[in-house]
Amino acid sequence: DAGVTQSPTHLIKTRGQQVTLRCSPKSGHDTVSWYQQALGQGPQFIFQYYEEEERQRGNFPDRFSGHQFPNYSSELNVNALLLGDSALYLCASSFSQRPTDTQYFGPGTRLTVL
Amino acid sequence: AQTVTQSQPEMSVQEAETVTLSCTYDTSENNYYLFWYKQPPSRQMILVIRQEAYKQQNATENRFSVNFQKAAKSFSLKISDSQLGDTAMYFCAFMKQPYPGNTPLVFGKGTRLSVIA
Numbered sequence: 001d002a003g004v005t006q007s008p009t010h011l012i013k014t015r016g017q018q019v020t021l022r023c024s025p026k027s028g029h030d031t032v033s034w035y036q037q038a039l040g041q042g043p044q045f046i047f048q049y050y051e052e053e054e055r056q057r058g059n060f061p062d063r064f065s066g067h068q069f070p071n072y073s074s075e076l077n078v079n080a081l082l083l084g085d086s087a088l089y090l091c092a093s094s095f096s097q098r099p100t101d102t103q104y105f106g107p108g109t110r111l112t113v114l
Numbered sequence: 115a116q117t118v119t120q121s122q123p124e125m126s127v128q129e130a131e132t133v134t135l136s137c138t139y140d141t142s143e144n145n146y147y148l149f150w151y152k153q154p155p156s157r158q159m160i161l162v163i164r165q166e167a168y169k170q171q172n173a174t175e176n177r178f179s180v181n182f183q184k185a186a187k188s189f190s191l192k193i194s195d196s197q198l199g200d201t202a203m204y205f206c207a208f209m210k211q212p213y214p215g216n217t218p219l220v221f222g223k224g225t226r227l228s229v230i231a
Contacts (some may be wrong), residue, residue, distance in 0.1 A: 040223075040224075042118075042205050042224050043205070076204030094160075105160075107157050
């Protein structure tokens with residue numbers, strides 16, 4: 001049983017560019033949440049997708065957007081990249097019918113903005 | 115809004131010894147869940163232990179146990195018989211009662227634990 005997978009592992013972009021990160025949830029999970037983890041900090045919630053819609057959103061600008069596909073996989077898009085967007089981006093999956101169950105995390109994508 | 119505070123940025127412990135990591139949180143919720151996650155250099159966030167606020171009994175998982183003090187809003191993690199593989203960042207996290215659907219985790223800033231041989 002594959003856990004949560006994310007791609008790519010690392011990414012280097014320049015300011016102003018756009019980036020797309022991908023996440024495949026754990027088998028049986030239908031909800032995907034994205035977190036941003038800056039260096040030396042704890043993860044911060046960006047948004048959550050369920051039934052192909054954004055259900056909840058943290059305090060992040062509209063430059064951060066996402067998408068969920070019918071197979072429950074998800075993308076995180078960031079436009080007009082800033083230096084401050086450099087971080088580890090974590091994806092977590094869960095099952096909507098058992099919301100108190102543990103969320104499982106992927107290994108993350110390390111984004112560096114130059 | 116909920117906040118989670120981890121006041122120990124770094125800690126170290128000798129192999130086979132016991133160490134306690136501190137966590138306090140602030141919330142007006144009565145029903146919620148608390149977690150300790152471990153993040154080794156591989157970056158994978160791994161659940162160590164969880165506690166439901168409605169349960170008075172402290173959770174234990176093998177060498178890991180918690181001291182949950184609801185009135186004090188304190189949730190510390192005790193690691194017994196520390197092993198070199200316990201070296202990692204440890205994050206305390208809060209989740210309010212889901213209604214409806216899943217709710218996001220709120221994390222502290224983490225404690226870097228080093229186990230010394």
